[in-house]
Amino acid sequence: MAALSKRLSNSSHSPKNEISFIYLCNKVFFETIPSVLLYLQAFCSPSSCWELHYLLDRYLHRGMNGGNNMMAVPVFGSMEHYLEKVNLNDSNVIRHLLVFWSAITSFCCRENCSGENFSQVLFNHLTRDREPKKESQAFPDMLRGTVELPVLRLRGGAWGDQEKFLCEICGKILTSKRNLDLHTNSVHVSHPDFDCILSSDGLLKWKCRLCNNLLSSKQRIISHLVKTHGKTNLLGQGQKQKLDSRTTLWRRKRSADGKFVDQQSSSKSNSSVDSPYLYMSNSAAANESIISDSLSKSEEGNTHVQTTGDIPVVEKELHVISEYSQVPEQGEPSILNDCSCYGLHVDSPEISPRKDTIVTDMNDSLSSDNDCFSSDNDSLSNNDYSSSETETTSSDDSDLENDEDQFQTTCSSDSVKEFTEKEKLSVLILSYIAKHKLNGSASVDLLDFLKLIVPDDNNLHSLTLTQINEALGNCITNVYDYCGKCFSIFPKDDNSYQCSTIDGEGQQCTGLRYRGNLRSQAKKQKNLYFVTVSMEQQLSKLLERDGIWTKIQQYKKLPSCSNIRDIVDGTEYKKFKQNGGFLTNEDHLTLLFNTDGIPLYKSSTINIWPVFLAINELPPEERFAQKKKILWGLWQGKGKPRFSTFFEVFTDDLINLKCEGFTILNKFHPKLMLSLGSTDLQGKAYLLSMSHHNGICGCITCEEEGFTTKQGKGHVRCYPFQEPPATLRTSDSILENALSAVENNTRVKGFHDVTPLAKLPWFDLVLGIVPDYMHGVLLGVTKQLLNLWLSPSRYKKPWFIGNKAKAIDKRLKDMKPPDFIQRLPRELETSRAYFKASEVQAWLLYYSVPCLIDILPQRYLEHFACLVEGVYILLGDNITPGSIDLARDLLSTFYKDHQLLYGDANCSLNVHNVGAHLVTYVQSWGPLWAWSCFPFEDLNGALLERVHGTGNQCRQLIWMLYAQNSLRANCHLIPDNKIQLFVQKMLSGERRLRNVKTASNCQIAGALRKWQVKNDIYEQASTLLDLLCIARPDFQEAKRVIVNGHVIYSRMYEKMKKHCGYAVLIEHNGENFLAFVQYFLYESHSTTVFAVVKRIILDFANPFLVSEKPRHLLRIAGEEDQHTVVPVDCVLEKVLYLSGNSNHVCVSRAPNFCGHCR
Secondary structure, three states, rough: HHHOOOOOOOOOOOOOHHHHHHHHHHHHHOOOOHHHHHHHHHOOOOOOOOOHHHHHHHHOOOOOOOOOOOOOOEEEOHHHHHHHHHOHHHHHHHHHHHHHHHHHHHHHHOOOOOHHHHHEEEEHHHHHHHHHHHHOOOOOHHHHHOOOOOOOOOOOOOOOOOOOOOOOOOEEEOOOOOHHHHHHEEEEHOOOOOOOOEOOOEEEHHHHEOOOOOOHHHHHHHHHHHHHHHHHHHHHHHOOOOOOOOOOOOOOOOOOOOOOOOOOOOOOOOOOOOHHHHHHHHHHHHHHHHHHHHHHHHHHOOOOOOOOOEEEEEEEOOOOOOOOOOOOOOOOOOOOOEEEEEEHOOOOOOEOOOOOOOOOOOOOOOEEEEEOOOHHHHHHHOOOOOOOOOOOHHHHHHHHOOOOOOOOOOOOOOOOOOHHHHHHHHHHHHHOOOOOOOOOOHHHHHHHHHHHOOOOHHHHHHOOOHHHHHHOOOOOOOEEEOOOOOOOEOOOOOOEEOOOOOOOOOOOOOOOOOOOOOOHHHHHHHHEEEEOOHHHHHHHHHOOOOHHHHHHHHHOOOOOOOOOOOOHHHHHHHOOOOOOHHOOOOOOEEEEEEEEEEEEOOOOHHHHEEEEEEEEOHHHHOOOHHOOOOEEEEEEEEEOOOHHHHHHHHHHHHHHHOOOOEOOOOOOOOOOOEEEEEEOHHHHHHHHOOOOOOOOOOOEEOHHHHHEEEEEEEEEOOOOOOOOOOOOOOHHHHHHHHHHHHHHHHOOOEEOOOOHHHHHOOOOOOEEEEEEEHHHHHHHHHHHHHHHOOOOOOOOOOOOOOHHHHHHHHHHHOOOOOOOOOEEEEOHHHHHHHHOHHHHHHHHHHHHHHHOOOOOHHHHHHHHHHHHHHHHHOOOOEOOHHHHHHHHHHHHHHHHHHHHHHHHHOOHHHHHHHOHHHHHHHHHOOHHHHHHHHHHHHHHHHHHOOOOOOOOOHHHHHHHHHHHHHHHHHHHHHHHHHHHHHHHHHHHHOOOOEEEEEEEOOOOOOOOOOOOOHHHHHHHHHHOOOHHHOOOEEEEEEEEEEEEEEEEEEEOOOOOOOOOEEEEEEEEOOOEEEEEEEEEEHHHHHHHHEEEEEEEOOOOOOOOOOOOOOOOOOEEEEEOOOOEEEEHHHEEOOOEEOOOOOOOOOEEEEOOOOOOOO
């Protein structure tokens, strides 16, 4: 479409004046352009109407100076020349001319006719020789309407641009009629096994007639038919396909500022035409050929004409052309002939794609950071620290698609129920609403839109949004109104307007229930309230789906050991399993709760405070999934909630859940008990009615008072190391202190009131409220140390290294983390204030010591290394008693030396908790990841994504979460396989690896390639195959494999530039060693995959970086020259290869595979 993408040149008017004149001539059009577009949609295709393109471009860029945005338009000698090219027998054309007469007369014709002249010329042209023309007309009038309106078919201007021909099916632009016919016959030809169609999103798809799967290219449908349905007669066609890049249509988008993307054309005009009259005469003949071709196609049945009255309309899909590409001439050589570039592995039919396996590609995942409140993928990809790997592309990268070719998953058909047509429609619409987080107004608009495009479906037309919501059943919620003065909860009777609370002096509270004064109470407009959801209903739906109950029972039966692997190995948890304990009944379960405030808007102080619950007996991979957690309640308002009111209802529900329980699967009667809770220091202080971190006796674990000291221009409360340590608190002492505080109306050892959790007699108020790892260790201590080292106000301190920040940042930016660490390192100097908790964690565990070595003074580095190794140990998934003792010594040393090195003022409550109490809580409740706030922060971000509007969002957010959980619970009951697949696709938010093939010991992701044989590697691999008695092994090369659900990359995978996913730990022949994967070999006869690796050489003479600390960071001396071949299932895990500091290159294992470190 060269005529639409070229800029105006050699114009007689200045660009500025021309833009102004355009705006004046088409003022009415600009003011009503949305309505005009809708009006013209019936008879003007945006893909071929240059007037519509031109005026739309002017509308988008009105008021802009300069001529860079001008689009080329056809120029004719006179209005008569223009009208000769238009079918005036069609009333649609007349309507088109009446709308665009201003643009046509001003810019299309050299005569620059006025409006009156245009009307006169049009009238004369309509009446002049009308009858003779009609009699001598070569073709019937009804067939002229089959030509795209208007018939100025993407023609260039008066400077000799070559005519382009538009494919009506896929939008490709071709340089000749012959190319158009060749393209149509080769790409869109009908076939007994597949059809070429346009999908609802405007993309070209090839539909398999055998299984109704949609593929994104003709090559893919041929490959699908060959491999899935055994259509061997298509092998030759698949090898001869000459296809353009898969980025043809969907990547060419309009930019954010409204400009049209420059269109690319692969061909140039071979001749230039100086005279516009000569150009018009040539193009007239071309247009005649177009009409003739349209007639012939209509006669052959390739063009479907639908007649409405006297106006014929072509049946076609209207879509905006986004990208244009050129089909090679017949006989023209093409570099795309090699079908191996497209993944056509016709030479290996024994490798079949797995239809029941979809693996998440961790490298290409666009999901938000675990602790990030929003998931703005575009904002991530636009920064230099994005994890998007798009520098290079390879032919095997096409197996990862945003618009998925087919969504395949395992569907359970064990138990189905009858769904009415309305229920099926409701489930489909609800899944779409839940996927895209639509509000009520958008949902109504979606329903109205569906009714318009499907006018004959009676079930759809009788469907309302209320009926759609009712398809999932009722979400049992409770709304609690509370008084804004005394914070008492109003009775359930909504006619009770005035608060009835009597204070200590006998005075009744004057608070009102609803908005306004006493006269306005009858309107019953909600004022202050919070919403809770039935825990029994949510837990029943959760425990009855996906075999969850069976998984829980199996996990509870795992044998216990002295090592700490999970929360079930903690000493406090084991007390529940002792004789007479709550968990001696196999049906009983325990809960973990979390609450935290989330700012709802950036421009206000309104927060929401959700309370989430997780089941401790679920396996870790299930426990931390968003869909496996439940939401008990939600509070919205300014500042913080009144916890004595909010959590009083919470404790009442927990008591009922422990005492009464509920029934699932018609035979089990579980009861659930709250065992522990996790929140930050502020939430802990509000919940327990005690002093904050800067108040006296702010520690929940001990009675350490701390003292106030001067810092800067103010004062802070510090908690330095004390010997002997302060007295530990107990639940009884806390309750006694709180009651004394209420009686005496003064704080007693930090407490000023009784916490609502005291109503739970089994709950330990000390060990049950854990010091959170995310807020305390990462966002607390680690960030505090970064600010101490780099803050300019500390330039006189011996630990100050702010003048060397650029050297640190250089090392940091050169780090290449593995793909399971999604966020790339950012600069400390400019970005540390905006670090998310996951970024701080990666800095603490992996990057910090290699980056700080030789920069931070040695004694400060050794002190910091104690924190790094101590936290790393407590994050493990198999902590031995010896490791616990080592972590206690390391963190105690860190706490003791922190006071000496940084002074009393920097010994905050977080430092106190880490150094004095963190190991105790790990012994009680398992590793840090087992009760961290990390997984609950994911849910906080998911809640924010569903916020619409500025009102109270509680009921809206609760309904959306309920809808998603109900869809997950009932999805497997849907009998229609297509509907079930669609719902599962809507509920899955992950990008998936495609083109996955099954081998005997793993899965292969991407294309296989011919291997350049190397004798030593061939001999090693053949030796490993000797037991299988394969005489002549046949090897092919692969770049990625999937082992135990993890994608293992090789060094040959070109796409991965900013991450390192090829450093692995291998167990082979009784030994463990670290290695770099060079590539993978697939043996076609045995379907076995081998990894070709180079061993990593550790520096055993000086293995640790800082005085034998930290021991998980091992210095390496290099890698071996020779290759080693091992079966790919010997790869245990990926490791971190940290090469940012070239003088201290090291490797590290992740501490666990269960929490957010992995």
